Amino acid sequence: MKKTILELKDIVKSFPGVLALNRLKFDLKSGEVHAICGENGAGKSTLMKVVCGVYKPDEGEIYVDGVPQSFSSPLDAYRNGVSIIFQETSLFEEMTVLDNIFLGHEIIKKKAGLKLLDYAAMRKKATEIFDRLNTKIDLNACIKTLGMAQKQMVEIAKALTFDANIIIFDEPTASLTQREVDALFDIINKLKQEGRGIVYISHRLEEIFQICDRVTVIRDGQYISTRNVADTNKDELVADMVGRAMTNYYPKAQTDIGEEIFRVEHYYDDGFLKDINFYVRKGEIVGFAGLAGCGRTELMQSICGFTGKAAGKVFLNGEEIEIHNYNDAKNRGIVYVSEDRGKYGLIVDMSIEQNITLPQLQNFANNMSIIDTEKEAEIAGKYLKEFEIKAPDTEFLVANLSGGNQQKVSVSKALALNPTLLILDEPTRGVDVNAKAEIHKIISELTRRNLSIIMISSELPELLGMCDRIYVMKDGSIAGCFDRGEFTQEKILSIALD
Amino acid sequence: MVQEKKRTASFLTKEFYLAIFLLAVLIFLWIFAKGFYTINNIMSILNTYSYTLIAAIGMNMIIITSNIDVSTGALVSVVCLASAAIGKLGLPFPVLLPAAMVMGIILSTINGLFITKTKIPAIVATLATTQIFQGVLPLTTEGSIYDLPATFTWLAFEAKLFGIVPASVLMCLIITVIALFFMKYSRFSKKLYAIGNNQHSARLAGINVEKTIVITYAIAGALFGVTAIIIATAGQRVTTTMGSGLEMTLIASVILGGTSTAGGSGKVIGTVIGALILCIVSPAINYLGISPNWSDAIKGAIIMISVVVGAFQQVKKKRVIQIPKEVLNNGK
Numbered sequence: 010m011k012k013t014i015l016e017l018k019d020i021v022k023s024f025p026g027v028l029a030l031n032r033l034k035f036d037l038k039s040g041e042v043h044a045i046c047g048e049n050g051a052g053k054s055t056l057m058k059v060v061c062g063v064y065k066p067d068e069g070e071i072y073v074d075g076v077p078q079s080f081s082s083p084l085d086a087y088r089n090g091v092s093i094i095f096q097e098t099s100l101f102e103e104m105t106v107l108d109n110i111f112l113g114h115e116i117i118k119k120k121a122g123l124k125l126l127d128y129a130a131m132r133k134k135a136t137e138i139f140d141r142l143n144t145k146i147d148l149n150a151c152i153k154t155l156g157m158a159q160k161q162m163v164e165i166a167k168a169l170t171f172d173a174n175i176i177i178f179d180e181p182t183a184s185l186t187q188r189e190v191d192a193l194f195d196i197i198n199k200l201k202q203e204g205r206g207i208v209y210i211s212h213r214l215e216e217i218f219q220i221c222d223r224v225t226v227i228r229d230g231q232y233i234s235t236r237n238v239a240d241t242n243k244d245e246l247v248a249d250m251v252g253r254a255m256t257n258y259y260p261k262a263q264t265d266i267g268e269e270i271f272r273v274e275h276y277y278d279d280g281f282l283k284d285i286n287f288y289v290r291k292g293e294i295v296g297f298a299g300l301a302g303c304g305r306t307e308l309m310q311s312i313c314g315f316t317g318k319a320a321g322k323v324f325l326n327g328e329e330i331e332i333h334n335y336n337d338a339k340n341r342g343i344v345y346v347s348e349d350r351g352k353y354g355l356i357v358d359m360s361i362e363q364n365i366t367l368p369q370l371q372n373f374a375n376n377m378s379i380i381d382t383e384k385e386a387e388i389a390g391k392y393l394k395e396f397e398i399k400a401p402d403t404e405f406l407v408a409n410l411s412g413g414n415q416q417k418v419s420v421s422k423a424l425a426l427n428p429t430l431l432i433l434d435e436p437t438r439g440v441d442v443n444a445k446a447e448i449h450k451i452i453s454e455l456t457r458r459n460l461s462i463i464m465i466s467s468e469l470p471e472l473l474g475m476c477d478r479i480y481v482m483k484d485g486s487i488a489g490c491f492d493r494g495e496f497t498q499e500k501i502l503s504i505a506l507d
Numbered sequence: 508m509v510q511e512k513k514r515t516a517s518f519l520t521k522e523f524y525l526a527i528f529l530l531a532v533l534i535f536l537w538i539f540a541k542g543f544y545t546i547n548n549i550m551s552i553l554n555t556y557s558y559t560l561i562a563a564i565g566m567n568m569i570i571i572t573s574n575i576d577v578s579t580g581a582l583v584s585v586v587c588l589a590s591a592a593i594g595k596l597g598l599p600f601p602v603l604l605p606a607a608m609v610m611g612i613i614l615s616t617i618n619g620l621f622i623t624k625t626k627i628p629a630i631v632a633t634l635a636t637t638q639i640f641q642g643v644l645p646l647t648t649e650g651s652i653y654d655l656p657a658t659f660t661w662l663a664f665e666a667k668l669f670g671i672v673p674a675s676v677l678m679c680l681i682i683t684v685i686a687l688f689f690m691k692y693s694r695f696s697k698k699l700y701a702i703g704n705n706q707h708s709a710r711l712a713g714i715n716v717e718k719t720i721v722i723t724y725a726i727a728g729a730l731f732g733v734t735a736i737i738i739a740t741a742g743q744r745v746t747t748t749m750g751s752g753l754e755m756t757l758i759a760s761v762i763l764g765g766t767s768t769a770g771g772s773g774k775v776i777g778t779v780i781g782a783l784i785l786c787i788v789s790p791a792i793n794y795l796g797i798s799p800n801w802s803d804a805i806k807g808a809i810i811m812i813s814v815v816v817g818a819f820q821q822v823k824k825k826r827v828i829q830i831p832k833e834v835l836n837n838g839k
Contacts, residue, residue, distance in 0.1 A: 063711065084713030099711060101704035103772040104697075112701055113712045115694050125692040 011038040013075070014206045015060070015091070015175050020069035022059055029055045030066070031230045037175065037206040042197060044209045044221040044238070048250055048469075048502075052230040053210045057177050061086040061093040073175070084113050092168035093177040098160045102153040106146055110135055110167045138166045142196055158189035165196065176200060177208040182216060183302060194220050212300055214243050214506045228252055243503065251469075251498045259474025260446070262453040266477060267291030269327075270461055271343075271430050276321030278311045283486040285321070289430060289461045294452065296476035297465045298501050304485040305465045306348060309432050313338040313345045325429075339368065342429035346419050348438055348465070350412070354419045357408035361400060362389035364407055365422045392421035396451055413444020420451060431455065432463045437471060449475060469498050481505050521765035522777045525813070529784055532791070540794035548790060550673060554737075556786040557679035559756060560779060562734040563764075564686045565727030566757040567778045572723055573703040573770025574629035576618060579731055579757055581640035583750025586610045586735035588644060591652040591745035594659035600666070603659070603740070608732035614640065615728025619721035644747040651746040662740045675737045682730065686775045699723060703770030759810050760785050784809065 015037040022030040030052050037043050045053050059066045062080030071078050073091060080086040083093060100109050111131050118127040135148055144162050152160060161181060168176050178197070182190045197207060197220055209221055217224050218238060226233040226249040233249045269290050276285035282304055289295050297305045310316055312323060314332040323330055325341055332338045338345070347353035355364050362385040366373045374380050389403035396417045400410060407418055416436060423431055436452065437445045452475060456462060466472050472479055479496050481489040481504045489504040536543045562579060569576050576582075590607045598606075614636075621632045657664075666674035690696045698719045701709040710716055734753075739745050764781030766773025788809070789802045 082713045083711050099705075099708045101701050101708060101771065103704050103767075104700050108697055108700070112697055113714065115697065117694070124694070126694065126697075 011040055013037065014039050014073065015208075016072040016075075017056070017060065018070045018072070020056065020059055020071075021067045022055060022064060023067055029230050030059065032069075033227060033230065033232050035225055035232075037208055039174070039206050040201055040204045041222040042201055042207045042209050042220055044211060044217045044224040045227060046210070046212055046214070046217060046224060046246065046250065047227040047233075048212070051227050051250075053227065054179055055230075056227070057093055057179055057208065057210060061091055061177065087168070087171045087173065088114070090171065090174040091177070092171060092173035092175070093179065094161065094164040094168065094181060095179055098164055100152045100160055100163060103151060105149050105151060106155075106163055107131055107135055107148040109152055109163055110170055114171070134170060135166060138169045141169070142166065142199075144192075158185050158192070161185070161193065173205070175206050175208070177210070179210045180212075181209075182211065182213065190216075212506055214246060217246075218243070226250055244499075247499055247502050247506070251502060259471070260450050260453050261294075261475055262457050264292040264456045266293050267459070270325065272324040273312065274322045274324070276308075276312070276323070277319045278307065278316060279319050281485040282308055282311060283484075285487055287480055287487060287490070289463060291461055292456050292459050293477045294456055294462045294464055294475055296472035296479040297463065297482060298469060298472050298479050299482035299488075299505050301467065303482040303505070305482050306434055307485070308482070309345060309434060309463065309465065313343060313432065315345075339426060342427065343432070344423040344426050344428035344430070345432045346423045346434060346436065348435035350415050350419055350439075355407050355415060355422075357415075358406065360404045360406055361393065361398070361410075361418055362386055362403040364418055365389050365392065365425050368422065368426060388425055389421075392417075392424070396421060397447070411440075411444065413440035413447065416440055416444070416448055417451070420448070424455075428460065430461045430463065432465075434465045435467065436464065437466070437468070445471075469501060472501075473498065483507070522774060522780060525763070525765065525777065525780045525784070529780055532784065532787065536787075536791055536794070540791060543791065543794040546671065548794070550671065552786055552790055553676050554673045554741075556783055557673070557675040558734040558737040559753075559760065559786055560782040561679055561682050561737070562731050562753065563757045563760040563778050563782045564682065564775060565730035566754075567761045567764070567766055567773060567775060568690075568699060568723050569629075569727050570758070570761050570766050570768060571699045571703045571770055571773050572720055573706070574622060574720060574723075575758065575768070576615070576633045576724070576727065577630060577754050577758075578618060578633040578637040578640060579754040580750040580752055581637045582611065582614050582728075582731055583735040583738065583753055584644060584747060585614060585640045586732055587739035587745050587749040588648055588652065588747060590736055590739045591655060591659070592648075594655055594740070595652060597656050597658050599658050600661050600736075600740070604733070604736055607736040607739075608729045611728040611730070611732025611735060612725050613728070615724045615731060616721060618728075619724030622724075623717040623720050648747060651744050653744040655743045655745065660740050660743060662737065663742070678733065678737070682733065683775070683779060690775050695719070695722075700771055703772070705771075756785060759806065763810055763813050765813075 013036050017033060017035040020030050020033045033052070033056055035045070035056070045056065047053050055064065058064045060071060062082050062085055065079070073089060078089060080089065080091070086092065101112065104112070107128070116127045116130045116134070117124050118130070119125075132148055139146055139162075142162060142165065146155070146159055146162060152163065155163070181193060185193065197209070200207060209217070211217060221238050223235060224238055224241070224246065225235040226246060228250060233252065236245070267290055269288050272288040274286055277283060285308060287295070299305055307316070311318055312332065314334040314337055317333070323332060325343070330341060332341075335345070351357060356367070365388060366385050370380065373384050386403050392398065393400065393403055398410070398414050398417045398421075400414065407415055410418065420433070420436070433452070437448055440448065452462060452464070464472065464475060473496060477493050479491050479501060480487050481491070481501050483505055488507070491500060542548065562583070566576060566579065586607050589610055590603055593606060594603055618633055618636055621627065621636065622629050625632070662674055668674060668677060698709070698714050701712060701714060702716055702719060706716055735750065738749050760782035761773070761778050762768060762781070763784060764773065764777030764779070766777060785806055788806050789799065792799060792802050792805065
């Protein structure tokens with residue numbers, strides 16, 4: 010009889026404005042691999058961070074081996090046999106493999122009354138563990154010289170030095186090659202046979218069917234189902250993951266879609282994007298769906314000249330164009346609106362009008378290069394009124410606006426450049442429901458003016474509601490394309506997850 | 508097997524190349540600088556080197572945690588003057604040394620607390636304390652303290668090993684050996700590197716980041732105190748500007764020694780070599796018959812070259828995907 014070694018009861022965790030986890034439950038038995046899956050932002054990673062002490066839960070209990078526990082830090086969790094291997098590794102880049110494995114719990118020897126680090130003992134223990142994992146890593150190597158897979162091995166080795174009984178893998182295969190994934194699965198199987206319990210967080214369904222025993226689906230921070238992997242199939246899991254009803258209203262305008270204006274052929278970048286082909290027509294909203302890290306943002310930034318291409322062709326109005334930097338893109342009417350307003354989109358300590366005119370100051374300056382503030386106020390005022398930006402005047406600081414209004418300023422700034430192709434990266438991230446609806450209305454209105462729009466979004470309902478066509482990306486390439494009327498959440502997810 | 512192969516190549520570090528450079532400079536001077544290798548000159552260089560290295564070891568620890576201290580020069584000036592004030596009472600060196608160290612600890616701990624409590628960047632915080640330390644000096648003393656007794660200048664004039672080597676060299680040697688040992692075999696040193704690498708991860712690993720940084724400043728302060736007492740006791744007069752500009756030499760030694768200003772990396776041995784190179788420049792120029800006005804520019808050039816070379820080594824390998832030939836050909 011396998012015993013339960015980890016049990017979570019009614020875990021609640023909220024962040025300002027968001028209920029991230031809502032009465033979640035979960036249990037893990039010894040000698041099993043238990044998957045947690047769900048869409049982007051379903052709360053998978055948050056849940057595990059609660060378990061290992063990165064976050065404190067607002068409510069609920071965590072039982073390890075039947076004993077209620079509350080860890081103050083991951084180190085504390087480690088010491089109690091719970092270890093987590095983070096999505097972004099938490100290793101120290103400039104330090105050696107050995108230092109990293111034993112940081113915070115170094116082996117000490119006493120000599121002449123001094124507490125000294127016992128390198129010989131640490132080296133011996135680390136070598137033993139790597140031997141058990143069938144891996145060879147130079148213990149003196151700096152972490153920064155290792156590849157992603159090796160870094161993960163170091164994390165696993167670190168977990169094993171604590172003799173962790175519960176090991177949590179958070180998206181471990183996100184940046185591994187197929188061969189490395191196979192090696193990782195061998196190790197997971199080995200750990201399982203040693204009777205350890207493994208939590209496997211992933212949104213790649215095929216992997217779940219490959220190595221997991223049970224799978225728990227969570228959605229929007231809520232527990233949905235737990236099934237035996239042997240008794241279920243992919244469709245069932247996708248249905249559980251999608252589940253939600255289409256509650257939002259999407260005010261999509263009926264537009265006549267014109268001829269093709271933008272086309273990308275056989276596009277590659279320096280190392281991630283592979284053979285990308287797509288096109289956009291006049292007045293069309295083209296969506297890009299995919300999981301976090303699938304390369305959507307990288308693709309758009311590369312096309313706009315932020316990072317540059319390695320090979321491929323880009324056509325605008327049937328003519329091949331070369332874009333070397335963002336100015337080239339901007340001057341040809343291709344404008345990108347960043348997903349991160351605060352960091353890349355706006356300068357929050359400047360006023361609305363200053364933000365809107367910033368990309369084209371030359372058009373607002375007289376021949377003495379002095380900025381004509383009246384002209385600035387005029388154009389800003391136009392957008393203020395048109396988009397109903399809630400600010401007393403155009404000199405209002407962007408920092409004092411709400412997220413939704415900031416996004417409207419971001420879009421205004423892009424529109425002031427008179428684009429022919431507008432690329433919106435997560436246009437409604439971090440804005441409330443009402444502002445979302447307003448932004449959707451604006452986007453819809455723009456297509457009526459013959460503007461073409463590329464929209465990246467992690468919220469499928471938004472894409473389904475707004476787009477005329479949706480490309481699905483996966484691992485740096487385009488995995489599928491659906492027309493309106495043809496696409497459903499299930500179809501898109503099953504390609505994105507495959 | 509694989510591990511053995513790698514280990515043979517592991518001595519080809521930044522520190523190794525720096526040592527080669529130092530050796531080359533020393534040979535160059537042996538051939539071209541007449542009189543550089545006289546006993547007097549060597550002992551004078553060794554004395555400067557000793558007090559520079561002692562403080563640089565402290566600065567190295569601070570920079571490893573991704574912090575910095577630009578107030579060191581002013582701090583040393585304060586400790587010099589205070590030591591002179593009590594030295595005037597005729598107290599012997601065994602009392603002056605710990606007194607200077609305690610003063611160094613107190614002032615440097617103020618820096619550490621200021622940085623960790625207010626979360627002000629270290630460069631800003633220590634810039635402020637620089638002004639405060641410097642500002643206090645003219646209030647307490649008019650220009651200098653002079654006519655100091657023989658008990659005060661004992662270290663510089665009487666304490667010689669074998670009648671020739673300054674005792675400061677012995678102090679430096681002891682401190683360097685302890686530092687080498689400490690940075691290799693203490694748990695505390697691992698915390699320094701972890702904090703410098705990634706404060707957030709260090710916190711997740713259960714390290715008390717603030718406490719560690721304050722202790723680091725305190726340790727560095729003790730070393731600054733030692734440096735101050737060596738500088739102060741070199742003559743019968745102590746002025747208010749004894750340590751002026753010292754901080755730049757220290758930071759330069761540490762950076763030249765391969766410690767990244769971003770923190771998280773760097774070895775004591777690098778600082779040992781870096782400080783020696785910088786301490787040689789001025790006398791070397793003198794003996795080569797070049798105008799001493801060149802000395803700062805040459806120091807600057809050495810630092811710049813070493814930083815640029817270091818930056819080239821940092822360039823990371825990119826992941827590269829094979830692009831099919833036909834696509835590449837079409838693209839051209």
